[in-house]
Amino acid sequence: MTLGAESLEYSPHTSAPPGETLKETLEALGITQVDLARRTGFSTKHVNQIIQGSAVLTPETAEVLERVTGVPAALWNTLEAAWRTQAVREEENKKLRIHLDWLDKFPLAELVTRKILPDRSKSVENLRLLLNFFGVANPEVAEELWAGYRIAFRRSGNIEPNDYSVSVWLRQSVRAARKIECQPYRRHELIRLLPELRALCRRNPETWLTELPLLCARAGVAVVFLPALKGTHISGATRWLTTEKVLVALTDRHKKDDRFWFSFFHEIAHVLLHGKRLTFLDDDPMKYDEDPAEDEANRFAAEMLIPSKYSYDYERLRIRPKPFVKIEEFAAMVGISPGVVVGRLQHDGALPWSEGNGLKQGFKLTLDELR
Structure with missing residues (x-):
């Protein structure tokens, strides 16, 4: 199967239907589809549907194909699973594509910096990664979930x-x-x-x-x-x-x-x-x-x-917080940093927000x- 550019963008590891491998195997073995139908007990129509990819290659079919072609059933099952997964992914991509504008609501540059997204592109792959990050199925579910939260x-x-x-x-x-x-x-x-x-x-x-x-x-x-x-x-x-x-x-x-x-x-x-x-x-x-x-x-x-219990001492400091060495002495007595005392004094209006900041730790x- 030949995939278009859109499919390649969202599914970098593409898979062919197992029927293509089956067709190549039959050609290599010199077995026709009619002969395969006789050997397996399947109808010719069913064999053709498997090769065309319109019929599911079931685990039971894989076991039969192993006996007839010598190709392990596990390989047929793997090919089928990869093909069906890709088909579902492509269908899901079509549904997600209509929600691409949801990405505009987020600061994409910061999401790249935080390694949540690989780039700032408004792509289905980025939308999928963002949904994976939040652990939700689609943007509508996310909005409903957040509304409840x-x-x-x-x-x-x-x-x-x-x-x-x-x-x-x-x-x-x-x-x-x-x-x-x-x-x-x-x-x-x-x-x-x-x-x-x-x-x-x-x-x-x-x-x-x-x-x-x-x-x-x-x-x-x-x-x-x-x-x-x-x-x-x-x-x-x-x-x-x-x-x-x-x-x-x-x-x-x-x-x-x-x-x-x-x-x-x-x-x-x-x-x-x-x-x-x-x-x-x-x-x-x-x-x-x-x-x-x-x-x-x-x-x-x-x-x-x-x-x-330090209210009396604090009130005295609040009335006269300067020189700043008094703040440091109070902080040592109370057992906290001078910066925390400065912040409290500023909050209480005893110091302007512009004063004492040198005692704070940045x-x-x-x-x-x-x-």
């Missing part, structure tokens, strides 16, 4: 995100989290680890990115660090993968340690305090949010970083952090 999404922040970019980021985070080996989720173990997790904020970012996932995995929390796609406006997310494993995904949206640690403990609050059926997508957790769950997560993060995630 949104009922279980809790989104903080007032910026309208690009939902398609968000879907890519969340899916990539979920796929990465599934590869992380974790102990079954144990709430008491996560609570026990909180002081150790908090102490890491005094260390450098390279230590966080290594130690946080290892520690959290002991309690059933798969921590993923993944840069957000443009237009997502995401700082972090929490999603239960199973009843015994939860994803906490973090981005480098603000690229400073104060936002990172607040976001981290904000997501941990969702794990400890809120339902397993919800997915939380958080824009800027330090902003006020009317959602009770988001407000509760904010209060948890604030208490984790600067516990209320960091930037790359796709190399994706595990």
Whole structure:
């Protein structure tokens, strides 16, 4: 069978119908179709249909052909399966072709950078790869699935995100989290680890990115660090993968340690305090949010970083935060990084957003952090 250019584009490994091989085999053996019909007990019409590819070459037929031609039945079965698979693929390509505009909704350049797609072409093969990435049959199914998921999404922040970019980021985070080996989720173990997790904020970012996932995995929390796609406006997310494993995904949206640690403990609050059926997508957790769950997560993060037992000392610092050595001394006393204290003072209006940033630790995630 001769395939056209379109078929070759979407099926680089093309297959011929097994009937062509059967025809060549008969010619080599000097057996006519009529003679084959006599030897096999098939009708001449059925033999011709097999050769033309209009009749299925069944496993039973393959066994008979092995006895008559000497060609193993396994080879006939393989040829038939490859041919039928290709035929189904070509029919599926025709159906997918009408959905090519769906690709326009995604940031194709970023999908190439993340190795989700090989190039930016608006092709059936790329559409197929994107559907494979999301684990859905077609774009219509994907849209219906996401519409159902949104009922279980809790989104903080007032910026309208690009939902398609968000879907890519969340899916990539979920796929990465599934590869992380974790102990079954144990709430008491996560609570026990909180002081150790908090102490890491005094260390450098390279230590966080290594130690946080290892520690959290002991309690059933798969921590993923993944840069957000443009237009997502995401700082972090929490999603239960199973009843015994939860994803906490973090981005480098603000690229400073104060936002990172607040976001981290904000997501941990969702794990400890809120339902397993919800997915939380958080824009800027330090902003006020009317959602009770988001407000509760904010209060948890604030208490984790600067516990209320230090309220008196913090109030004194808030009234007079300069010189900055006072911030460093308070941070050492409390056991957190100076950058986190600066972020809190800025949030509370004690410092302008332009002051004290030299005490913050900057960091930037790359796709190399994706595990």
